[in-house]
Amino acid sequence: MKKKYNKGQNLYKKTLKIIPGGVQLLSKRPEIFLPDQWPSYYKSAKGCEILTYDNIKLYDFTNCSVGMCPLGYANPVVNKSVINVIKKANTTTLNTYLEYDCAKLILNAHPWAEMAKFTKSGGEAMSVAVRIARAFKKKDKVLFCGYHGWYDWYISANLKNTNKLNEHLLPGIASGGIPKSLGGMTIPFEFNNEKDFKLKFKRSLKKLSCVVLEPARTRHCDLNFVKTIRKYCSKYNIPLIFDEITLGWHYTLGGYHKTLNVNPDIAVFSKGTTNGFALGVVIGKKKIMNAALESFISSAYWTENIGYAAAIATINYMKKNNVSKKLISKGRKIKNIWTSLGKENSLPILVRGIDSLPTFSFDNQKSDEMITYFTQEMLKEGFLAHGQCYLMISHTDEHIKRYKYACSKVFKKISKIFHQNNVNFKKHINGRVKFAKFKNPV
Numbered sequence: 001m002k003k004k005y006n007k008g009q010n011l012y013k014k015t016l017k018i019i020p021g022g023v024q025l026l027s028k029r030p031e032i033f034l035p036d037q038w039p040s041y042y043k044s045a046k047g048c049e050i051l052t053y054d055n056i057k058l059y060d061f062t063n064c065s066v067g068m069c070p071l072g073y074a075n076p077v078v079n080k081s082v083i084n085v086i087k088k089a090n091t092t093t094l095n096t097y098l099e100y101d102c103a104k105l106i107l108n109a110h111p112w113a114e115m116a117k118f119t120k121s122g123g124e125a126m127s128v129a130v131r132i133a134r135a136f137k138k139k140d141k142v143l144f145c146g147y148h149g150w151y152d153w154y155i156s157a158n159l160k161n162t163n164k165l166n167e168h169l170l171p172g173i174a175s176g177g178i179p180k181s182l183g184g185m186t187i188p189f190e191f192n193n194e195k196d197f198k199l200k201f202k203r204s205l206k207k208l209s210c211v212v213l214e215p216a217r218t219r220h221c222d223l224n225f226v227k228t229i230r231k232y233c234s235k236y237n238i239p240l241i242f243d244e245i246t247l248g249w250h251y252t253l254g255g256y257h258k259t260l261n262v263n264p265d266i267a268v269f270s271k272g273t274t275n276g277f278a279l280g281v282v283i284g285k286k287k288i289m290n291a292a293l294e295s296f297i298s299s300a301y302w303t304e305n306i307g308y309a310a311a312i313a314t315i316n317y318m319k320k321n322n323v324s325k326k327l328i329s330k331g332r333k334i335k336n337i338w339t340s341l342g343k344e345n346s347l348p349i350l351v352r353g354i355d356s357l358p359t360f361s362f363d364n365q366k367s368d369e370m371i372t373y374f375t376q377e378m379l380k381e382g383f384l385a386h387g388q389c390y391l392m393i394s395h396t397d398e399h400i401k402r403y404k405y406a407c408s409k410v411f412k413k414i415s416k417i418f419h420q421n422n423v424n425f426k427k428h429i430n431g432r433v434k435f436a437k438f439k440n441p442v
């Protein structure tokens with residue numbers, strides 16, 4: 001069968017020959033969506049519309065660049081402000097005062113925090129946060145819950161037992177190249193499980209430097225769970241770090257934790273803060289943040305202008321336009337579409353996630369096959385789509401209406417196969433079933 005997206009697939013095959021794994025981010029691998037068929041590369045994009053190398057326009061209803069662009073692709077206000085600073089020189093021997101302006105803006109949104117530091121990526125910012133906490137406590141162990149990036153401190157959790165990270169967003173994360181001596185330094189605890197947290201906390205307390213938590217993702221946290229963590233950290237003077245890299249700005253203006261009324265000692269932001277430009281942000285209490293001076297934390301590209309200009313423009317835009325409320329309302333519409341089509345078609349659908357970052361799957365062993373088939377059929381309807389839909393304000397009512405129409409056609413097809421005696425989605429997929437590993441795919 002002739003594939004529609006030959007060009008993207010051919011380019012990807014070429015890339016695999018000179019870039020290990022083909023792409024820089026696991027979550028943008030074609031295999032994570034639709035192996036052998038995914039258009040893979042974009043030529044240009046605007047709002048939620050993407051032009052592929054086959055010159056086909058698609059509506060993006062996936063996790064939309066992993067939630068990096070809540071204002072939509074190529075937002076003119078943010079782009080204008082970035083172009084302005086580039087024209088004036090993106091970097092010089094002297095520093096940019098936008099660092100101060102950006103720090104002030106983010107700290108103003110989080111009155112509990114007194115100081116800020118910046119990096120370029122989220123994982124890097126998490127690494128800085130943990131380094132600061134370790135320098136502050138002069139201790140090594142880290143208790144964590146959630147996904148926190150690719151750095152040694154985090155991936156070392158998988159050294160002694162390769163399953164340790166399985167429940168924390170990405171199963172099967174490989175730990176090649178991580179020094180064995182780091183084994184046992186980073187210990188996971190279960191989300192929303194107070195008992196597990198208390199047990200691990202007590203066991204590690206003597207050597208504990210900090211507790212790291214992503215306070216929501218596919219589920220909201222139980223308030224009691226977070227309050228208990230806060231209470232224990234305060235009692236024993238252990239820095240509590242909230243990873244808001246994906247959550248931040250998507251649920252309220254700033255950290256999701258503002259809606260809990262529970263403050264961390266350090267919070268980390270990145271995606272969403274700049275609408276797609278590189279910046280990692282670490283904010284925290286002065287007495288802890290100043291421990292940064294007891295370690296060497298320094299990098300050349302943390303000084304360039306683009307990230308700061310983009311963050312200032314993005315946050316001001318969000319403030320003025322009540323963006324998080326709009327994202328939540330759009331997300332609810334998407335959740336309703338999935339839920340009602342699931343019911344109409346008697347499909348065992350599981351709809352989850354905070355409202356602005358919703359996800360769905362099927363409560364069935366064949367869920368991955370069913371979602372792969374969904375992606376394949378939605379592509380034929382002109383949509384990039386899978387089991388996540390991270391909202392952007394550029395998803396207009398009209399786009400959502402078209403998405404609903406396409407979903408209703410595709411859910412019917414899924415239902416037809418699902419309700420046959422011998423459920424076999426593989427037979428209907430023109431490639432392999434999606435998978436999430438950095439193994440070589442061909």
Ligand SMILES: Cc1ncc(COP(=O)(O)O)c(C=O)c1O
Nearest residue numbers: 121122123147148149243245246
């Ligand atoms: C909660 C969380 N922490 C850390 C990271 C790592 O950020 P980055 O990919 O920018 O290194 C991510 C990225 O997906 C994330 O969602």
